[in-house]
Amino acid sequence: MRKTKIAFASILKPVDEPRMYEKMGLSLDQTNKYEINIIGFSTKNISKSAGIQWHPIYNSPRLSFKRLLAPWKCYRKILKVKPEVIILNTPELLIVIIAYKIIFGSKIIYDIRENYPENIRYTNTYPRLLRPFLASLVRGLEILSKPFIDHYFLAEKSYAAAMAFTRNKRTIIENKFKNPGLPLPKTRIAGHHFKMVYSGTIAENYGILEAIHFAEKLFEYRKDITLTIIGYCAKPKLLQEIKKLIADKPYIRLIGGEKPVPHTEVLKAIGDADVGLVPYRSNKSTDNCFPTKIYEYMAYRLPLILQNNPYWVDFCLSHGSCIPIDFLSFDPEKVLDKYSKTTFYRTGKSMDIYWETEEVKLLQAIENLVSDK
Structure with a gap:
């Protein structure tokens, strides 16, 4: 049976980031219906997984100059992979991913992890005078890209109200806990250690x-x-x-x-x-x-x-x-x-508190999107 190619694409996250890899990636891989590719920045120790392909795009700090070239590098990786579904979680990738969709055709899911405009506006990552402009630019890009986005994943319930543009094509998939196979919690005695x-x-x-x-x-x-x-x-x-x-x-x-x-x-x-x-x-x-x-x-x-x-x-x-x-x-x-x-x-x-409640929603959303061709 031919597997549907899915690519996760990110600039801000390493290829083995938990939500992309441990949660969504492995949950989709275990169905044996999908070929999973993950594009992100490189990490020192990339985990091995027979069903998942890694595509690092750079290995420098994410606030470095090389990040400016990351969208183009990501686009080149996508050209090589030729995915049928792309799940992106970085607003900087919206333009290149939409360009790929227009030229080659693909389903696009925008996995919104954070309220990016509010992060820009209310944290000190960027110069104070630039924050309102950058925040408005990102929100404007998100809204204008809506006709090209097939579905949205929202990592927080509160985003449904804050991001009305996702209405009618969104699934809330919270970032709950998935154990990668480590030992169970130990018994603790309150007050014994701190x-x-x-x-x-x-x-x-x-x-x-x-x-x-x-x-x-x-x-x-x-x-x-x-x-x-x-x-x-x-x-x-x-x-x-x-x-x-x-x-x-x-x-x-x-x-x-x-x-x-x-x-x-x-x-x-x-x-x-x-x-x-x-x-x-x-x-x-x-x-x-x-x-x-x-x-x-x-x-x-x-x-x-x-x-x-x-x-x-x-x-x-x-x-x-x-x-x-x-x-x-x-x-x-x-x-x-x-x-x-x-x-x-x-x-x-x-x-x-566990990922299993979200996994069901993820698999159903992807199944619906893939079958709607």
Whole structure:
């Protein structure tokens, strides 16, 4: 039986990024109906998978000059692969992917991971004076491309209201947890240890400086606390600041930083921890988004200490998984006392944090798109 060729295309993500590879890629590959190709930037240790083809387009930092040429390199890879379905997750690729569709024909799915215009407008990635222009440019491009997009995947429920242009051809596929085969969570005794973890993207907006400050304050009261920071930092200046802050703090360690860390290593660090930190700063670009790390921490049954965003707190409290605080104003003694006296996860295992609920929607959406020729 001939397999339908599907290509995932990204500039911002490595080829083995969890949503493209571990979740969507492997879920589609296991059906034996599709030939999966993943285009993204290269990573040091690319996983091997018999049914998935890797197509790295560059191996430099994603904020480097080479990124300007990445859309053209991606287009050349797509010409070589000749996919029948393209799933892109970077707005910079919209023009070249639509050009391919017009010339050669293909189904296009735009996997919207973030509210890209709000990220541009409300974070400090770009110069302040350029942000409104760039944000409007990206949103305008997204809206104008609608006639060429066959379907949208939305990673957040809130995007349905924020992105009305996706109406009538969208599927919400949240970024829930899928275990790549690592050991099950260990049994934890509340109050026995306090090994904390901050995982994923290392950025000011995601609260990395607050996480370090939190560890500093707790260490004043409890000398056995540790903090592991594991992930990738795209901003060299911030990375140098972090290294300077933790240089004289042996209880805080950094894994990664300059380059992306394989997801399996991130999950191993989570599995070895006792507490997961979610210290996001309040920001319009993230307040209505659900951090993937919450699903990961909960899958490993880590107690969470998280910023008191009602959207996250309501969900986590319903699972008995968190202590909400304000990372800008907290009493370390009270936090430690509450941690030692709280029984977490009384309700047991809940399936609404796992990828399997989203996999069904993914497979059905792709099946419908492929059969509608």
